[in-house]
Amino acid sequence: MDFFQYRDGQLFCEDVAVDDIMAKVGSPVYIYSKATFERHYDALVEAFAELDPIICYSIKSCGNLNIVKLLADRGSGMDAVSGGEVYRAQLAGADMSKVVYAGVGKTDPEIEASIEAGIGWFNIESEAEFENIAAIAEHMGKTANGALRVNPDVYDAKTHAKTTTGKKETKFGVDIERAKRFFQSYGHNKHCRLTAIHLHIGSPIYSPDPYVQAITKALELIDGLRAEGYTVDTIDIGGGYAADYESGKSPAYTAYAEAIVPLLRGKDLQLIIEPGRTISGNAGVLACKVSYIKTGGSKTFAIVDTGMHHLIRPSFYEGFHFAWPTKVSAEHVPDKRAKEMDLPGLKTYDVVGPICETSDTLAHGRALPPLKRGVGLCFFTAGAYGMVMASNYNTMQRPPEILVDGANATVIRRRETYDDLVEQEREVTAV
Numbered sequence: 001m002d003f004f005q006y007r008d009g010q011l012f013c014e015d016v017a018v019d020d021i022m023a024k025v026g027s028p029v030y031i032y033s034k035a036t037f038e039r040h041y042d043a044l045v046e047a048f049a050e051l052d053p054i055i056c057y058s059i060k061s062c063g064n065l066n067i068v069k070l071l072a073d074r075g076s077g078m079d080a081v082s083g084g085e086v087y088r089a090q091l092a093g094a095d096m097s098k099v100v101y102a103g104v105g106k107t108d109p110e111i112e113a114s115i116e117a118g119i120g121w122f123n124i125e126s127e128a129e130f131e132n133i134a135a136i137a138e139h140m141g142k143t144a145n146g147a148l149r150v151n152p153d154v155y156d157a158k159t160h161a162k163t164t165t166g167k168k169e170t171k172f173g174v175d176i177e178r179a180k181r182f183f184q185s186y187g188h189n190k191h192c193r194l195t196a197i198h199l200h201i202g203s204p205i206y207s208p209d210p211y212v213q214a215i216t217k218a219l220e221l222i223d224g225l226r227a228e229g230y231t232v233d234t235i236d237i238g239g240g241y242a243a244d245y246e247s248g249k250s251p252a253y254t255a256y257a258e259a260i261v262p263l264l265r266g267k268d269l270q271l272i273i274e275p276g277r278t279i280s281g282n283a284g285v286l287a288c289k290v291s292y293i294k295t296g297g298s299k300t301f302a303i304v305d306t307g308m309h310h311l312i313r314p315s316f317y318e319g320f321h322f323a324w325p326t327k328v329s330a331e332h333v334p335d336k337r338a339k340e341m342d343l344p345g346l347k348t349y350d351v352v353g354p355i356c357e358t359s360d361t362l363a364h365g366r367a368l369p370p371l372k373r374g375v376g377l378c379f380f381t382a383g384a385y386g387m388v389m390a391s392n393y394n395t396m397q398r399p400p401e402i403l404v405d406g407a408n409a410t411v412i413r414r415r416e417t418y419d420d421l422v423e424q425e426r427e428v429t430a431v
């Protein structure tokens with residue numbers, strides 16, 4: 001559920017018309033709904049309340065400082081994946097003891113800064129990394145906490161090959177069979193306390209089943225480790241819960257919770273959850289304008305002023321984003337967000353961007369209300385992995401980000417200028 005709705009044929013984010021925002025800040029623009037972020041966060045807390053989890057919002061999904069701050073203020077911990085994201089968490093005033101830091105290639109300065117910041121856990125991705133973190137902590141005279149990331153060899157067949165991570169053959173974590181040996185080597189280390197197990201099987205995962213399988217395997221591992229005298233007090237089950245890209249296709253938090261909570265009840269484990277897109281995905285849209293309509297063979301192209309440089313998911317993962325005009329006649333008010341729309345008088349378009357790449361296509365063969373130059377078009381469920389993956393390819397400016405709270409809209413990141421784009425190239429210095 002989100003707060004992007006049509007009122008009298010006009011798309012609103014909460015109480016602000018998307019077209020009014022575009023009239024003020026221009027096009028394209030990322031628009032976020034504060035109430036949607038809050039609703040998603042609260043719904044997750046409520047669904048898993050029995051286990052009192054630490055929720056670590058995945059900064060990588062939508063990392064604007066103001067958004068990280070709004071979730072930190074609501075009590076969320078953070079899932080960081082780089083020194084930069086740990087820095088964002090700090091700037092946002094997050095409780096650093098509720099920050100987990102994953103990623104296979106953490107550098108020494110990133111590790112040092114994270115230990116200094118007092119983060120909750122490093123998600124440990126390899127033996128070599130463990131040894132490095134422990135050595136750095138020892139050198140600093142501090143103790144770090146580690147959660148061993150295990151690959152349960154479970155995955156969801158529906159998850160795109162580029163975003164599945166729970167299989168054995170990924171660069172992430174260690175095979176579950178190797179986990180015992182890992183604890184035998186490092187389970188009593190004094191500088192990095194290895195007392196947690198971390199899982200992240202990929203994203204988006206469209207059913208609770210892969211989580212059930214993965215957690216079941218992790219619990220067997222934990223039982224075995226405890227029997228051998230190791231302390232394991234925390235389980236981090238990762239993120240990947242599916243956002244509502246299409247109406248009614250993704251389970252609610254309650255469905256995941258109903259399957260997961262019974263497995264962990266009474267296990268004396270602190271639960272950590274790392275949601276990204278279920279919190280941020282439906283909380284944001286990318287609104288743009290149609291620049292030109294043109295035909296090519298049997299196709300009609302709607303060329304828009306945004307593209308793969310602002311929203312790469314369609315080109316990179318064949319990701320589906322529902323697209324619809326910001327203003328429509330009564331018969332074209334969408335009753336759902338779906339690949340197939342059954343409304344009168346629709347026309348089929350390929351919606352493409354201005355980038356000099358054939359893959360710069362945001363929507364293939366999409367039935368839409370008739371479009372013309374200058375109309376607003378909105379890509380929904382773009383809050384997650386939208387702006388954060390945007391680039392300046394073709395020396396294009398990245399869009400501004402606007403946060404709507406009721407009837408108020410605030411610019412939380414201004415549009416880049418051409419000067420911003422060349423800034424770091426102006427001064428040349430000898431190496």
Ligand code: LLP
Nearest residue numbers: 058102200203239240241274275276277385
């Ligand atoms: N935890 C870990 C360790 C992760 O690697 C990720 C995402 C998450 C949590 C959050 O997953 P979420 O709940 O947001 O699905 N750019 C791709 C997704 C890459 C996901 C990377 N890891 C996309 O646009 O679909």
